[in-house]
Amino acid sequence: MTPSRIRLLAAGTAGVLLVLVALLVAITAGVAIGEMTIPMKTTAAAVTNRLGLTDIAVPRIQEAVIWDYRLSRSLVAAFCGAGLALSGAILQSLLRNPLAEPYVLGISAGASTGAVSVMLLGFGAGAISLSAGAFAGALLAFAFVVMLASGRQTADRTILAGVAASQLFNALTSYIVSTSANAEQARSVMFWLLGSFAGVRWPDVALAASVVSIGLVVCIWHSRALDAFTFGEDAARSLGIAVQRVRVVLLLVTALMTATMVSMVGAIGFVGLVIPHAARFIVGPGHMRLLPACALVGALFMVVADIVSRIIIAPQVLPIGVVTALVGVPFFSVILYRARRGA
Amino acid sequence: MSAHSMLAANAVRWLAGRKVIVDGVSVSVEPGQTLGLIGPNGSGKSSLIRLLAGLRAPAEGDVMLDNRKISGFGRRELARRVAVVEQHSMTEANVTVLDVVKLGRTPHRSALSLWTGADDEIVENALVRVGLTDRRDQFWHTLSGGERQRVQLARALAQSPSVLILDEPTNHLDIQHQIDILRLVEDLSVTTVVAIHDLNLAARFCDRIAVLSEGKLVTCGPPAEILTEKMIADVFGVEAHVSTSAHHGRLHIQFLM
Numbered sequence: 248m249t250p251s252r253i254r255l256l257a258a259g260t261a262g263v264l265l266v267l268v269a270l271l272v273a274i275t276a277g278v279a280i281g282e283m284t285i286p287m288k289t290t291a292a293a294v295t296n297r298l299g300l301t302d303i304a305v306p307r308i309q310e311a312v313i314w315d316y317r318l319s320r321s322l323v324a325a326f327c328g329a330g331l332a333l334s335g336a337i338l339q340s341l342l343r344n345p346l347a348e349p350y351v352l353g354i355s356a357g358a359s360t361g362a363v364s365v366m367l368l369g370f371g372a373g374a375i376s377l378s379a380g381a382f383a384g385a386l387l388a389f390a391f392v393v394m395l396a397s398g399r400q401t402a403d404r405t406i407l408a409g410v411a412a413s414q415l416f417n418a419l420t421s422y423i424v425s426t427s428a429n430a431e432q433a434r435s436v437m438f439w440l441l442g443s444f445a446g447v448r449w450p451d452v453a454l455a456a457s458v459v460s461i462g463l464v465v466c467i468w469h470s471r472a473l474d475a476f477t478f479g480e481d482a483a484r485s486l487g488i489a490v491q492r493v494r495v496v497l498l499l500v501t502a503l504m505t506a507t508m509v510s511m512v513g514a515i516g517f518v519g520l521v522i523p524h525a526a527r528f529i530v531g532p533g534h535m536r537l538l539p540a541c542a543l544v545g546a547l548f549m550v551v552a553d554i555v556s557r558i559i560i561a562p563q564v565l566p567i568g569v570v571t572a573l574v575g576v577p578f579f580s581v582i583l584y585r586a587r588r589g590a
Numbered sequence: 591m592s593a594h595s596m597l598a599a600n601a602v603r604w605l606a607g608r609k610v611i612v613d614g615v616s617v618s619v620e621p622g623q624t625l626g627l628i629g630p631n632g633s634g635k636s637s638l639i640r641l642l643a644g645l646r647a648p649a650e651g652d653v654m655l656d657n658r659k660i661s662g663f664g665r666r667e668l669a670r671r672v673a674v675v676e677q678h679s680m681t682e683a684n685v686t687v688l689d690v691v692k693l694g695r696t697p698h699r700s701a702l703s704l705w706t707g708a709d710d711e712i713v714e715n716a717l718v719r720v721g722l723t724d725r726r727d728q729f730w731h732t733l734s735g736g737e738r739q740r741v742q743l744a745r746a747l748a749q750s751p752s753v754l755i756l757d758e759p760t761n762h763l764d765i766q767h768q769i770d771i772l773r774l775v776e777d778l779s780v781t782t783v784v785a786i787h788d789l790n791l792a793a794r795f796c797d798r799i800a801v802l803s804e805g806k807l808v809t810c811g812p813p814a815e816i817l818t819e820k821m822i823a824d825v826f827g828v829e830a831h832v833s834t835s836a837h838h839g840r841l842h843i844q845f846l847m
Binding site: 340344474477478479486487527531532533 | 749
């Protein structure tokens with residue numbers, strides 16, 4: 248290895264460690280902050296106790312709050328941020344469109360419709376879960392967008408198809424809610440649609456962790472193929488990439504990650520859009536580094552956004568989608584402005 | 591550079607929807623030679639280029655690389671033998687010259703294999719060849735049209751191909767950069783197919799020329815036999831005077847307007 252490459256590797260490792268530490272601190276803070284303030288030390292003790300490393304006395308009620316409520320919530324937020332950022336990065340590269348992400352393309356809206364159908368109409372009646380319904384909805388939305396945007400696949404056509412998909416599936420969701428839900432159901436569904444980490448528990452953590460881990464591995468495995476898409480599909484094909492297979496695999500993985508997150512915490516916008524751009528500014532366009540960076544930065548962003556949503560109008564909680572948009576849009580404006588100057 | 595290859599299309603036919611774009615064309619390029627494809631807009635040059643490069647599968651007929659059907663090659667295997675330069679490469683990604691040239695190594699590497707010293711050397715040689723060694727860290731979107739084509743040519747060379755296929759590589763360039771690119775291609779020892787608009791450049795740089803019109807092959811042969819006043823009138827609808835240049839001894843085509 249050349250000295251410059253060793254330096255690069257060292258810088259990369261230091262960067263990853265830095266973000267990992269920041270993520271750990273954020274998750275601990277997420278556990279500490281709330282109606283009942285729990286010292287970080289107690290949080291750490293509760294976790295190491297459970298892992299069988301220590302045996303420090305922790306008040307039972309604090310332990311219950313940490314373990315059954317806040318830690319699972321922060322972890323789901325982390326995986327959710329990672330999954331959405333990863334999905335955004337994949338869609339942007341695959342469709343060669345800087346505006347592509349699950350929310351903008353209507354994939355999240357489709358997943359919402361699928362989940363609401365299962366929730367209120369009782370499709371599958373317990374046989375299929377909420378996330379399976381969301382996955383079906385996400386795939387349906389994907390198919391809709393691909394069909395509308397087929398032929399001359401230009402950037403604006405894809406986005407227009409996504410807008411149409413969002414409108415259609417949001418309307419379908421509203422229709423189902425209006426016709427099939429009672430007042431209380433309707434309120435809880437609307438709250439969930441705006442995004443909320445309330446009510447997530449350990450089984451959700453397990454599901455989110457496995458889906459995002461699988462997604463991350465599959466995406467990184469295809470990182471060289473994604474690089475080859477830099478100049479479009481024909482260019483990728485002429486570099487020996489099995490374009491069709493790569494597209495199908497990665498779009499399925501994206502739909503799966505999006506659907507899992509939507510069924511758990513609702514449709515959350517802007518993470519998939521903003522984080523990949525931010526990550527590109529830090530590590531450049533190469534996917535081998537970009538994808539892990541997206542996952543880490545996305546996780547950190549979402550954990551912090553969740554904390555902000557809980558303290559800004561405490562003791563009430565803002566929908567997480569409100570926070571990501573309020574943070575995301577100004578941030579995105581800066582990126583757009585700088586990109587314009589750079590070009 | 592790997593051994594020379596021979597590339598041939600045998601009665602290939604290709605349709606877009608129900609419209610016949612390439613209609614039973616047979617052409618071949620001898621090892622190490624340069625074949626020029628000329629013809630009016632919409633004559634099927636780009637489609638034939640895509641068929642020859644294996645980017646599209648012909649509805650009928652076969653494309654043969656060293657007497658083997660290219661449909662029988664694996665994707666990566668083919669990409670190690672045949673490199674393509676498109677007429678206009680565009681990207682939104684903020685890539686550098688080096689990033690782009692390194693893409694050429696893609697077919698030679700498996701999903702997670704490490705970048706090697708040999709890869710470095712091949713990329714370096716490609717950059718030297720197109721004269722961009724000192725521009726390696728420059729961003730793609732800051733390059734001129736001519737520089738971008740040189741970068742794409744370097745990327746194609748990094749694929750270590752035995753066949754190079756270029757689709758109107760000089761289309762958006764001024765005359766100096768057109769000649770610049772074609773000289774670079776001429777100096778390579780690979781088998782080359784190039785779609786080209788400028789008949790004088792075709793006469794100067796190609797060993798043989800194939801003329802397409804409405805998807806059909808009109809004629810094919812050495813420039814002196816092909817680029818006649820009659821052919822230019824029939825295919826392009828332009829009156830021309832063809833003579834041998836007193837300056838470089840090649841054909842010189844003057845359009846009588």
